[in-house]
Amino acid sequence: MHKQSLFHISKREALPLHKALLIRGGIILLSLVFCGLVTTVLTGENPFSVYGTILDGAFGTSRRLGVTFRNVAILLGISLAVTPAFKMRFWNIGAEGQVLIGCLATTACMILLGDKIPNILVILISLIAALAAGALWGFLPAFFKAKWNTNETLFTLMMNYVATQLSAFFIIVWEVPKGAGKIGIINQTTKAGWLPELGNAYMLPILVAAIMTGVIYIYMQYSKHGYEIAVVGESQRTASYAGIKVDRVIIRTMVLSGALCSLIGFILTSGVDHTLTTTIVDGRGFTAVMVSWMSKFNPFIMIAASLLLVTMDRGATEVSSSLGLNHSFADILTGIILFFIIATEFFITYKVSLRKSGKKEG
Amino acid sequence: MTALETVKNAIKMENITKRFGSVVANRGINMELREGEILSLLGENGSGKTTLMNMLSGIYFPDEGQIYIHDQPVTIASPKDAFDLGIGMIHQHFKLVDLFTATENIILGLEGKLDRANARKKVQEICDKYGFDIDPDMKIYDMSVSQKQTVEIVKVLYRGADILILDEPTAVLTPQETEKLFAVMRNMKADGKSLIIITHKLHEVLAVSDRVAVLRKGEYIGDVATKDANQQSLTDMMVGRSVSLNIDRPLPVNVEPRVVIDGLTVFDELGVKRLDDVSFSINSGEILGIAGVAGSGQRELLESIAGLYPISSGSVLFTPPEGGEQQQLVGKDPMDIRKAGIAMSFVPEDRLGMGLVGSMGMTGNMMLRSWRKGKGIFLDRKDPEALAQRIWQELEVVTPSTSFPVRRMSGGNVQKVLVGREIAQAPSVLMTAYAVRGLDINTSYTIYNLLTEQKMQGVAVVYVGEDLDVLLELCDRILVLCGGQVSGVVDARTTDKMEVGALMTRMGGGQNNA
Known part of the structure; x- marks a missing residue:
């Protein structure tokens, strides 16, 4: 008797694109139905009213709509920034710190240079300082990885704490008023170093994220750098064989990734929040990792993934206030939806079949 | 052959066949291991030794055939089944947790209550009994390769194995460590254990085993009592009689040295010498075959020339086909080589891990x-x-x-x-490593023809191969590597398998190349 497990898991032939999309769409619907069931069972609320409240919270008024899309833009921007590194299989979980150090550099320029030199120069110098700081935060782990093969996951994680503590330190240095323990809105009256608004308060980040989406797509798909990154990510031996300088690619890509992260940091401080707190990035540096991977590094899918996560998050606030449910409830629903989406990938890549009775013996 | 009727079989394999796609790895193998003997399983690379043994240890499942353990028909569908039957395999690549001690690794995965003290005592007993030299409390990361291997062996003994399979255990050992291993193997045999040792080193076969079984191209060639065998007779069995493949081999044209290698010596990252003072020349318009048992330095040689392996001393001089100045390749990486206008093509052994992006x-x-x-x-x-x-x-x-x-x-x-x-x-040098490994006959011939075409266009072709029949019919000259040294360069048209086989194992000429 040939003992073997009941199931047989084998790799599928590639599914045609429309079929794969159909499966994914169906799964998202299924996850919503399941979330509805969970809602009813756990809270007794009508699932439709919960979904309705979530949508209302995210898109109900023009202000909510604006904030939601601005938040989508920020999350999307960070996701795009981490993508080149992950495509290279460089496990950078330091986006949080790379964004924050950009915020800190911007804050420094705004406070130290504001009202002393022309506003346009303040903004320009802030931008350059932020990019340089993020680039440094990306360079350090990459350099050590390339030269001495240190573990980039630990290194980038630790760099997050360095950025957080540096920010905490300077927040006390620049606190307003003394003893408040926070900076408050920087240059509130003069608006020195503030990015100008484009039409309304939400447009600028959205525009930046849109441009980044196109640029990153082209960079990854059509540029020599993008090709080098893809080869290094697949196999460093193949990269050396093809004459690609692996060390150089690792360092260059992380510098780019870090600088893009801090670009978002610059926008957060100079264009959105106009302040610095240690939690200004709010975990989005980590969420971005998930967005990037879940979208298989495709910038356009990242738009949808960011939208989903931000909608659920924004809706959660509304759910907790208007339905009297805990803020965590929307998080539970987000978790369920993500679980469904990730599980789908397994069924798209593999096929599970029941075993026929054991092979006959020879 | 001269088996006494009273000797029982520990393992009997009957008509075992294993295919991978269209490639037959083992065809209709009948083989036995007697209780209390050491059997050497001998064969060239790719002859199916490891595949056959993996079917005993439950890693592969045979497509056809029946296995008997102690004369009982059995089904081995998983490594656990193999353990339950008392079969323990020691693989070439160790499966140990670096941060654990020897004892912890040995009991890892066993069911029942965790009793370290008792386990430690039992490990010590096994060590004393067979003369193993390890400290049960030593961490794996502090151990030498030979000590790690000892832990693997003690592990299978601890689990009660009475049939041990060692897959090329001496490949990673120094001669002194090898001697120690053989002593332990003899102790185990004296204790009634049955052992199979996979190897292609003839002197080791003669030194340690009672009987030798030979595989060639997936088929069982036969067995012979070690006392009736010598290196020559074993080589004959291993490489076999020449088979005519009818590969078209035109005479070389415009032969001139294209790449001249002189005194090339390299070390790997562990500091082991992989190439030792290697000198030869690769000529345009001919195919240079490189023969040798696996790990004799073939990979390092090609990668050194291609700029992918650190060279510690020696020179690699390239002469451009269009004339002009000679160029030193040592110190150039692949990009430097290309920028210098040298068209060097390289088909590496690891196709998806180095030659292509999967x-x-x-x-x-x-x-x-x-x-x-x-x-x-x-x-x-x-x-x-x-x-x-x-x-x-x-x-x-x-x-x-x-x-x-x-x-x-x-x-x-x-x-x-x-x-x-x-x-x-449009290369001027084309290096290939195991270009037809795992390929079916038709594709193999396609590759042979492509290489011959290149040769006729004046390309300097290098063909690292493992099938001597092909090397003899495809190539113009054959360079034989043994332990990182050149043990001979022969004319492929006049030599035969015996001569090349002997050079591969260092019997004939060039005993020491120093």
């Missing part, structure tokens, strides 16, 4: 050679796409499209993509 399609893989050619910062996709189309048609690659990931193609098609790309570079 997740990309044919077009993406063509770009590995041409990605720098695009305008400015952008890639040029047109030329690679055209090249991919051409190779797709000319070499009859089976793939749905030029963007279909090469990883999902069959082995033969993967190799066509790789060889096709390398030949399309």
